[in-house]
Amino acid sequence: LYFNVMENKNTFKFVVVGGGIAGVTCVEQLASQFPSADLALITAGPHIKAVTNFKQVSKTLEEFSVEERPFTLLEEKYSNLTFILSAVKALDAKSHCLETTDGKVYGYEKLCICSGARPKLFTEDNPYVLGIRDTDSAQDFQKRLSQAKRIVLIGNGGIALELVHEVRGCEVIWAIKDKAIGNTFFDAGAAQFLIPSLETPKAQKPFPCKRPRYTVEETAGGTHGSALGPDWHEGIVLQGAEQGHRVVVEYQCEVEKIFTSTDVLVSEIAPNLETVGSWPVYIKLNNDKTYGCDLIVSATGVVPNTDPFLHGNDFVLANDGGLQVDEQMRTSELDIYAAGDVCTACWKHSPLWQQMRLWTQARQMGWHAARCMAAHALSESIELDFCFELFSHITKFFNYKVVLLGKFNAQGLGPNHELLVRCTKGQEYVKVVLSEGRMVGAVLIGETDLEETFENLILNQMDLTPYGEDLLNPNIDIEDYFD
Numbered sequence: 001l002y003f004n005v006m007e008n009k010n011t012f013k014f015v016v017v018g019g020g021i022a023g024v025t026c027v028e029q030l031a032s033q034f035p036s037a038d039l040a041l042i043t044a045g046p047h048i049k050a051v052t053n054f055k056q057v058s059k060t061l062e063e064f065s066v067e068e069r070p071f072t073l074l075e076e077k078y079s080n081l082t083f084i085l086s087a088v089k090a091l092d093a094k095s096h097c098l099e100t101t102d103g104k105v106y107g108y109e110k111l112c113i114c115s116g117a118r119p120k121l122f123t124e125d126n127p128y129v130l131g132i133r134d135t136d137s138a139q140d141f142q143k144r145l146s147q148a149k150r151i152v153l154i155g156n157g158g159i160a161l162e163l164v165h166e167v168r169g170c171e172v173i174w175a176i177k178d179k180a181i182g183n184t185f186f187d188a189g190a191a192q193f194l195i196p197s198l199e200t201p202k203a204q205k206p207f208p209c210k211r212p213r214y215t216v217e218e219t220a221g222g223t224h225g226s227a228l229g230p231d232w233h234e235g236i237v238l239q240g241a242e243q244g245h246r247v248v249v250e251y252q253c254e255v256e257k258i259f260t261s262t263d264v265l266v267s268e269i270a271p272n273l274e275t276v277g278s279w280p281v282y283i284k285l286n287n288d289k290t291y292g293c294d295l296i297v298s299a300t301g302v303v304p305n306t307d308p309f310l311h312g313n314d315f316v317l318a319n320d321g322g323l324q325v326d327e328q329m330r331t332s333e334l335d336i337y338a339a340g341d342v343c344t345a346c347w348k349h350s351p352l353w354q355q356m357r358l359w360t361q362a363r364q365m366g367w368h369a370a371r372c373m374a375a376h377a378l379s380e381s382i383e384l385d386f387c388f389e390l391f392s393h394i395t396k397f398f399n400y401k402v403v404l405l406g407k408f409n410a411q412g413l414g415p416n417h418e419l420l421v422r423c424t425k426g427q428e429y430v431k432v433v434l435s436e437g438r439m440v441g442a443v444l445i446g447e448t449d450l451e452e453t454f455e456n457l458i459l460n461q462m463d464l465t466p467y468g469e470d471l472l473n474p475n476i477d478i479e480d481y482f483d
């Protein structure tokens with residue numbers, strides 16, 4: 001790729017691509033660190049994601065709200081920041097130039113790519129299969145759900161856990177590959193604790209839409225801005241066509257075939273079909289069950305948005321399709337950094353940290369990338385931030401507070417670990433992962449109040465062998481114990 005309009009290009013000291021949490025955190029940090037340098041934020045939609053109410057809960061645990069705001073607020077705050085509302089369509093890493101879909105070319109001294117990720121649907125181009133990613137897709141889902149009597153949900157991670165709890169007035173067939181629900185966050189024990197909540201009727205509550213727009217295709221076509229309705233912050237109610245709430249979990253199965261009754265004679269493909277009705281679409285699972293339904297939701301993970309940046313350049317990609325970054329958030333191309341969902345952390349991780357594509361990590365990476373870009377611009381160096389020492393995440397599933405610390409699912413530990421578990425039905429589930437007597441991870445569900453103490457025990461790697469099972473003894477005030 002060669003940009004022959006080089007002499008007319010606008011050049012900035014720093015350019016950040018993407019108005020999600022990673023990009024906004026990165027550009028804000030740069031703007032305040034270099035108040036007189038020219039900076040640009042290029043993003044495909046008119047709204048940006050802002051981190052608000054940031055609270056450092058403990059050394060590594062953090063909580064914050066995410067608000068969608070018009071970009072003008074950023075421009076008003078930082079006089080040295082230019083906001084470019086367009087999508088990047090090409091990059092020439094050698095000449096340090098970007099081209100946007102409106103044909104303009106911008107030069108940079110240092111660039112940070114924060115273009116996020118998009119849903120990885122288990123099947124493409126099927127009008128009955130949808131993914132949830134942003135306001136548009138969540139509202140599309142809401143509309144189609146309002147006419148639906150039955151939906152099939154594929155996937156067993158964060159989105160599936162949230163949806164299965166929020167959808168009302170519609171039967172949900174939840175088909176998962178695993179033996180237990182919520183495999184990206186929980187083990188079978190925690191899943192067992194949560195299962196009763198699947199059937200518990202709950203008060204109607206809006207489903208939070210947490211995602212900005214994802215893709216270039218949607219936004220560059222000129223439709224941007226139309227999707228974000230006034231009720232964005234109110235969330236949306238996920239109500240089906242009927243009353244009640246029923247979830248059927250189909251364990252250890254995968255999708256074999258999707259078909260409509262016009263495709264073939266349903267009875268030939270699915271002789272075991274229990275409910276022969278006229279459904280718009282049918283889904284055959286490899287456990288020999290077939291369900292008719294109104295729509296299928298694919299909550300099967302994400303794929304990094306790297307396409308516009310790759311052609312003609314030499315980025316090294318990780319197995320998950322992310323741009324590989326080192327501990328300074330540098331990609332393999334000179335002066336190009338990446339942060340958030342688009343990148344894959346390829347440095348030698350601390351034994352207690354792993355990457356998960358989450359808000360918290362998007363914020364941390366955006367912030368760290370900005371500090372590295374700033375340091376390198378001044379020919380200084382910088383160390384990996386402390387937040388990458390220990391994985392920590394606070395969230396909510398099925399209305400329970402959930403805290404995950406370190407190797408919470410004994411990831412990568414092989415047989416070399418033991419578990420301590422304490423569980424009070426309907427109230428709390430506490431699991432501790434120990435390796436050679438040291439705490440290396442924990443799952444805390446409910447109001448356990450243990451997060452800070454456990455975080456300290458994980459960080460200081462104290463030998464806990466002498467305490468044995470007392471570690472989780474509810475009659476011992478563990479905080480006092482370790483003071």
Ligand SMILES: Cc1cc2nc3c(=O)[nH]c(=O)nc-3n(C[C@H](O)[C@H](O)[C@H](O)COP(=O)(O)OP(=O)(O)OC[C@H]3O[C@@H](n4cnc5c(N)ncnc54)[C@H](O)[C@@H]3O)c2cc1C
Binds near residue numbers: 045219
């Ligand atoms: C439904 C849902 C619920 C979630 N819930 C949680 C949760 O409860 N807790 C949690 O920690 N995480 C949650 N996540 C994950 C979290 O939202 C992401 O990890 C995080 O938002 C990633 O931020 P990001 O800035 O890297 O990317 P994104 O937020 O995806 O932002 C990418 C930005 O880049 C722009 N862009 C893309 N391509 C281009 C281009 N070519 N040119 C210009 N701009 C471009 C986009 O318009 C967008 O502004 C959830 C995700 C989903 C989908």
Ligand SMILES: NC(=O)c1ccc[n+]([C@@H]2O[C@H](COP(=O)([O-])OP(=O)(O)OC[C@H]3O[C@@H](n4cnc5c(N)ncnc54)[C@H](O)[C@@H]3O)[C@@H](O)[C@H]2O)c1
Binds near residue numbers: 155176177183255299
């Ligand atoms: N509260 C939270 O922390 C929260 C909530 C929602 C989403 N998120 C994040 O948002 C992102 C997207 O969420 P998600 O739930 O789509 O992704 P995820 O990575 O959390 O889960 C993907 C799930 O899909 C399954 N899967 C993958 N391919 C499949 C296939 N072909 N057939 C059947 N199952 C398949 C995986 O086994 C996994 O259970 C993730 O990064 C997630 O961590 C976080």
